[in-house]
Every structure is written in C-alpha cells, then in structure tokens.
Amino acid sequence: MTALPIIVGMGGINAAGRTSFHQGFKRIVLDKLDQKSRQETFVGLATLMNLVTYHEGKLVDVQGDEVAKSDIETRFGDAILAGTLIRKIEKNHFDVDATPWQQKLTMNSNDGKEIVFSCRKRDLPEPLPACWQVTELDNKTVEVVIREQLEVKHLSHRDNPIKAAGQLPSGFEPATMYNSRYQPRGLQATIFAATDAIRSTGLPWDKVMNSVRPDQIGTYSASVAGQMNEEGLGGLVRSRLRGDRVSTKQLALGLNTMSTDFINAYVTGSVGTAFSTSGACATFLYNLRAAVNDIQAGRTRVAIVASSECAITPEIIEGFGNMGALANEEGLRKLDNTDTVDYRKTSRPFGENCGFTIGEGAQVAILMDDALALELGAQIMGSVADVFVNADGVKKSITAPGPGNYITMAKSVALAQEIAGKEALAKRSFILAHGSSTPQNRVTESLIYHKLAETFSINGWKVAAPKAYVGHTIAPASGDQLAMALGVFEYNIMPGITTIDAVAEDVHSEHLDIRTEHYQCDEMDIAFINSKGFGGNNATATVFSPKLTKQLLSKRYSAQQFADYQHKLGETQARQSSYQQAADLGQYQLIYRFGEGMVDESALTLSEQELTIPGFEQAIKLCEHNPYSDLL
Incomplete structure (x- = not known):
C-alpha cells in the first residue's frame, strides 16, 4: 500500500506577504474577498510591514497611538498596496537609478612626460609595476613617478535599465525578529518561512518529532544562486575587488544547501534525512519530488520541503539582464508606446511581454504520510500524488525549451485522470503555469497545454500565473505556485493575469481559459504545478484538493477512524486559529534554537x-x- 503524501502546513514569505493561512494569496485577489477576509489581510500586512505594532493588548502606530482594525485600510491601505507585489526596486537592495560599478580610466600626464602623485607607503601595489619610480618622502608617504599610461578603476554609478522586482513587503525585516548574527537575507527568510510553516500546522512540533523514528523525518531544500547578499557569496566575490577582507562566514553561509542546514540545525533539530538538490527554476519541485518519493517508499513520514532565494543584487540582475531574460525599461516602453513605465506590470505572462521580473522569497511545505496525518489529527490542506521530472535531450542552446515538459505534464495529467477520473480532470482541474513572462515561454508553454487539452478532451482549461504578482523567485518559484493552488482550493477564486490587457496573439489559447481579471470559480479538485527551468530542468506536480484527498482516504480508512481523526482535528484547528490571530498581529515568535538542545x-x-x-x-x-x- 503506497502512502499518500498529505500537505498539513505551509508557510513562507514573498512579495505578496506571508504564506500561512493564505495571506499572500488574499493580497493578490484582494478585490474579490469578503469584508472580513479583506480586513484580516490588511491587518496582517500592516503588522508584517511594521506600519503598526501590537503592544500591551492593542495595535498602535509608530507614534504609539492606538489604531482600530477597522481603520487599518483607511489609514495604511495605500502604503500596504504600494509596498507589496512587484514594484520599483527599493534602496535597501541597491539604487537602480545610480547603481555602483567600477569605471575604467586611462590616465596620461598633461605634458606627455610623466604622471606624478603621492600616496601612503602601505597602499603601494605588490609587486610594484616595473615602470613605477618610487621615492620615499617620509616614513609613511612616498612619491610615485610613472612614465607610461596609468590604468585605474574608480567608483562610479550607472542608470540600471532593469528597475522592478518582486520584493518582500516594504518594512518587513526578519533580521530583527531573532538573533540573526549577520546572516544572509535568504537564510533569514528561511527561518521565518520554516517557523511559519511549522506553526501553521497547529500541531505541537515535539509531538510530531516523537511520533516517528528520528530517521523518518526529512528536510528537502535548496536555493539556486546561493546566498548572494553581502553576508554570503556576494560579499565573498566582491570583497577583495573592493579592497575589503573576506569574512570567515561568507563562504559557508553562501552555499545553496544552507536552507536545509539552517532548518535542521536551528528550527527542527532533526537528525533525519538532509536532502538538497537544485534544478534551476524547478528547484522547489525537485526537492518536493524527493520528499514525495521517500514518503511513498516509507523512508520518510514527516517531510519539510523548502526553497529560498533572495538575490536582488546588481550582479544577479545584470547576469539575467545581459542574457536578455529580464524585462527592461526600453522594452517595456516599446510595448506600451509610452515614456512612462508601470513597474507594477513588468511581469506579463501570456501577454505581450519582453522578459521576466526577478523576485525574492522563501516557501516551506510540511508533508506527512496519510496514516500519520490522521493519527495526529493534522489539517489536510491537499495531497501530492506525484512529481515528474524530465530533461530536454540534445540542445542547441542551454536556455532553449525542449520536449521534457511535454513528458512531465503528460504524465501528471494522465495520473490525475487515472486517480480522479475524466470528469474531474476536464471540469475541476487547473494549471499553475510557469508563466515566466518571456515571448518564447508564452508560445512554447501554451502549446504544451493546448496539445494536452486536445488529447484529454479538456476545454476552457483554467490557467493562473503567480509570477505576474510576485515575480520569478527562482528556487522557490514552484512553492509560490503551490501556495496559490492551496489558496484556490480554499477560496474558490481563480487569479487572473491582471498585468496584461489581453492574451498575446501567438499564445495557443484555443482550449485554455486565461483571463485578465480574478473571478469566482467552481470547486477545484486538481492543480498542476508546472515549471520549465533553464537547462532543461522540467518538473510538474499533481496536487489534489482537500476534498478529493479526503474522498480518496475514505477508501482506505473506516468511518470510525475518520471520526477519531475529526475529534483530534478540532484541537488542531483551535491551535491553528490561535497562531493565525497571533501572526496577524505580528507575533510570529520565530523558532531559532541556536545551541539549544544539542545532542550529547x-x-x-x-x-x-x-x-x-x-x-x-x-x-x-x-x-x-x-x-x-x-x-x-
């Protein structure tokens, strides 16, 4: 009997906000929410962004004056909307209007004879260039005479053509929530996301850990670029070029396996499976596949699946930009025939577009085998039937698409039909598209969906694309898609692609339902999480709704077993409600067990x-x- 991997919790952070209890999803579909959910979303984001804080039993603004929940949208709504989703890159990352760089300069003397200057003796280069004549002026100062040209590099600034990104909400500072010890931003986000996911389960974590053998717990996580901030690999590669020293931490903290290590060492204390694999944009799905396979095989009973990436740095953006992969100002102006760029609409999946928009975030899902989920009374948020991964074969360009994604999508769809039936597939399934917002992607990805829809007799196949709102977070991008899928299951709201005016003419949309507005939909049973990564890293996950998951489990468990489960579930839901209320007030209580409970x-x-x-x-x-x- 193959175990079914059950999603029992999910947490994280991206440009839309916190993942737990669908805060980020609700920010995206804000205008379709009822008043209660809308107010809840504004309050949660206001505390997340430090516009208000919870103090002595009440919400207060920065002046210390009390603020009613009902007044949050009126007073802070504009700031909350402006400080979330894709927007102009904020200066806490870098100044896109004056991005620092090293300008080359060739110097000649005015009289054509020699260049003369003085400097500190300690600042002379080693070895001394042969054409330099040095005379000591005093114990600390020398005069240098150069009879040739002198090439130097000096600090300068340039106007960056790429100015937008899906950034974590303005004012959100995970470093201040725990003793972060100069850790890179991606690892800070990992600590927040892992805590959010664990607390979202509503289960006492010590009880979870001791419900199974220690080696039956697994953490599956990675980033792609590593931690490219100053505290990680970014500082490592920049320091000597700027004349600074490399720190003892930058290399170790910069590794792309660190999100796994941080979750184990500082959050869960797990001694079980530690797994990290990178698959470009499909990294989250690659790690999810490993977890699902281990749960199905019985090797793992509790899986923490995660990815993080906070790489909004000049170097990463220039790298993608020089590939022609990112939407830049010139391209957007041409598309819109205007001199003014709307930074909110730089990411345009399946519309007239000119490149993707980078994002940052961290996503963590908690999975259990079905027997353990029922035994502990866990909330069933959905299930992952399987994850398929396939390469593209021989390629002329490493970034070009190929047949691999046809394989992963076809297998996912065929599996869903085999398990749930043709009607569920045709009427109650939808796609969370990779939707990168490049001209090539909109054609090739839509063609895959078109051919599958024809083959499996699907018409009006609903397609959503999270990157329109949170950007392309690289490693956790598929986690963003999973979070949106769980939101659709919960609220029956299908996010449209509101950053486009119309679907592009070259998109194969005959059998697809791609809308430019959010809309109410019928209950969905099946979500396909699809990713087309650089290098042929294709992956697709088949995810079932809570309703369909319970229907499947009813075939395996008796009415009495379900009754026992429902009794335990009530206690879980009470704890979930308690955490949701606390989190919406900014009381996250991050788990950071630095040196606590070390094994003797x-x-x-x-x-x-x-x-x-x-x-x-x-x-x-x-x-x-x-x-x-x-x-x-």
Whole structure:
C-alpha cells in the first residue's frame, strides 16, 4: 500500500506577504474577498510591514497611538498596496537609478612626460609595476613617478535599465525578529518561512518529532544562486575587488544547501534525512519530488520541503539582464508606446511581454504520510500524488525549451485522470503555469497545454500565473505556485493575469481559459504545478484538493477512524486559529534554537539492532529487512 503524501502546513514569505493561512494569496485577489477576509489581510500586512505594532493588548502606530482594525485600510491601505507585489526596486537592495560599478580610466600626464602623485607607503601595489619610480618622502608617504599610461578603476554609478522586482513587503525585516548574527537575507527568510510553516500546522512540533523514528523525518531544500547578499557569496566575490577582507562566514553561509542546514540545525533539530538538490527554476519541485518519493517508499513520514532565494543584487540582475531574460525599461516602453513605465506590470505572462521580473522569497511545505496525518489529527490542506521530472535531450542552446515538459505534464495529467477520473480532470482541474513572462515561454508553454487539452478532451482549461504578482523567485518559484493552488482550493477564486490587457496573439489559447481579471470559480479538485527551468530542468506536480484527498482516504480508512481523526482535528484547528490571530498581529515568535538542545554524543546508546539518541523518544532501527534477500 503506497502512502499518500498529505500537505498539513505551509508557510513562507514573498512579495505578496506571508504564506500561512493564505495571506499572500488574499493580497493578490484582494478585490474579490469578503469584508472580513479583506480586513484580516490588511491587518496582517500592516503588522508584517511594521506600519503598526501590537503592544500591551492593542495595535498602535509608530507614534504609539492606538489604531482600530477597522481603520487599518483607511489609514495604511495605500502604503500596504504600494509596498507589496512587484514594484520599483527599493534602496535597501541597491539604487537602480545610480547603481555602483567600477569605471575604467586611462590616465596620461598633461605634458606627455610623466604622471606624478603621492600616496601612503602601505597602499603601494605588490609587486610594484616595473615602470613605477618610487621615492620615499617620509616614513609613511612616498612619491610615485610613472612614465607610461596609468590604468585605474574608480567608483562610479550607472542608470540600471532593469528597475522592478518582486520584493518582500516594504518594512518587513526578519533580521530583527531573532538573533540573526549577520546572516544572509535568504537564510533569514528561511527561518521565518520554516517557523511559519511549522506553526501553521497547529500541531505541537515535539509531538510530531516523537511520533516517528528520528530517521523518518526529512528536510528537502535548496536555493539556486546561493546566498548572494553581502553576508554570503556576494560579499565573498566582491570583497577583495573592493579592497575589503573576506569574512570567515561568507563562504559557508553562501552555499545553496544552507536552507536545509539552517532548518535542521536551528528550527527542527532533526537528525533525519538532509536532502538538497537544485534544478534551476524547478528547484522547489525537485526537492518536493524527493520528499514525495521517500514518503511513498516509507523512508520518510514527516517531510519539510523548502526553497529560498533572495538575490536582488546588481550582479544577479545584470547576469539575467545581459542574457536578455529580464524585462527592461526600453522594452517595456516599446510595448506600451509610452515614456512612462508601470513597474507594477513588468511581469506579463501570456501577454505581450519582453522578459521576466526577478523576485525574492522563501516557501516551506510540511508533508506527512496519510496514516500519520490522521493519527495526529493534522489539517489536510491537499495531497501530492506525484512529481515528474524530465530533461530536454540534445540542445542547441542551454536556455532553449525542449520536449521534457511535454513528458512531465503528460504524465501528471494522465495520473490525475487515472486517480480522479475524466470528469474531474476536464471540469475541476487547473494549471499553475510557469508563466515566466518571456515571448518564447508564452508560445512554447501554451502549446504544451493546448496539445494536452486536445488529447484529454479538456476545454476552457483554467490557467493562473503567480509570477505576474510576485515575480520569478527562482528556487522557490514552484512553492509560490503551490501556495496559490492551496489558496484556490480554499477560496474558490481563480487569479487572473491582471498585468496584461489581453492574451498575446501567438499564445495557443484555443482550449485554455486565461483571463485578465480574478473571478469566482467552481470547486477545484486538481492543480498542476508546472515549471520549465533553464537547462532543461522540467518538473510538474499533481496536487489534489482537500476534498478529493479526503474522498480518496475514505477508501482506505473506516468511518470510525475518520471520526477519531475529526475529534483530534478540532484541537488542531483551535491551535491553528490561535497562531493565525497571533501572526496577524505580528507575533510570529520565530523558532531559532541556536545551541539549544544539542545532542550529547557520549550519551548515545548503540546496539547491533538500533541506535537511541538523547532527546528522541523512539530508537532508530539500523536494518529492518534485507532488500536483497533474494540474492542470498
């Protein structure tokens, strides 16, 4: 009997806000919410952005004056809207209007004979250029005479042609929420996202950890570029070029495996599976696939699946920009025939577009096998039937698309039809498209959906594209798509692509339903999370709704087992409600266990059959069965 991987919690942060309890989703579809959900969203974002704080039982503004929840939208609504989703890059990243760079300069003497200057003796280059004549002026100062040209580099600034990104909400500072110790922004976001996901489950985490053997817990996470901020690889590669010293932390903290390591070492304290794989834009799905496979095989019973990327830096943006992959000001002006660029609409999936918009974020999903989810009374947010990964074969250009995504999507659709039936597939499935917002993507990705719709007799196949709102967060991009899918399951609101005026003429949309406005939809049962990554890293996940998941589980479990589950679920939901209320007031209580509960290795108990670790109630079985017994 194959275990079904159940989604029991999800947390994180991106340009739309917090992931838990669908805050980010609600920000995107804000105008379709009822008044209660709308107010809840504005209050949660106001505290997240530090526009108001919760103090002594009441919300107060920066002046310390009390603010009623009902007044939040009126007083801070404009700032909340302006400080979320895609917008002009803020100066806490860098100044896009005056981006620092090194300008080359060739110097000659005015009289054509020699260049003469003085400097500190300690600042002379080593080795000294042969054409430099140095005379000591005093113990600390020298005069330098150069009879040739002198090439130097000096600090300068340039107007960056790429000015928009999907940034974390303005004013959100995870570094101030815990003792962040000069950690890169991506790892700070990871700590926030992991805490948000764990608390969103409504389950006491110690109970979860001790409900299974220590080696049956897994963390599956990675970033793509690593931590490119000053505290990570960005500082490592820039420091010596600027004349600064490299720190002892920049290399280690910059590795793209660090999100896995931070979750294990500082949040969960897990000693189970640690797995990190990168697959370009499909990185979240690659790690989700590993978790799903391990749950299905019984190797893992609790999986933390994560990805983080906070790479809004001049170097990363210039790298993508020079590839022609990012939307720039000139391209947007030509598209709109205007001198004024609307930074909110730089990402235009399936519309007339000129490149993607980079984003930053961190997403964490908590999965369990179905038996454990029912045993603990976990909230069933959905399930992942499988994740398919396929390459493109021989390529002329490493960034060009290929047949791999046809394979992943076709397998996902065929599996969904086999499990849920033709009617569910045809009427109650939708696609969370990769939707990168490049001219090539809109054609090639839509053609895949068109051909599959024809093959499986689907008409009006609903398509949503989160990158229109939060940008392309690279590693966690598929996590953004999963978060949107869970929001659709919960609210029956299908996000349109409001950043486009119309679907582009070259999009294969005959069998697709791509709208430019959000709209109410019928209950959805199946979501296809699709990713087309650089280098042929294609992945598609088949995700089922809570309703369909429970219908499937009713075939496996008795009415009494479900009754017992419902009783436990009530307690879980009460704890979830408590956390949601606290989080909406900015009371996140980040989990950061720096040096807390460290394992005393001398107290380990080891036998030929099992290993017992202090702090864990269950022992690790060393070898339960011989998988190759037929060879003996």
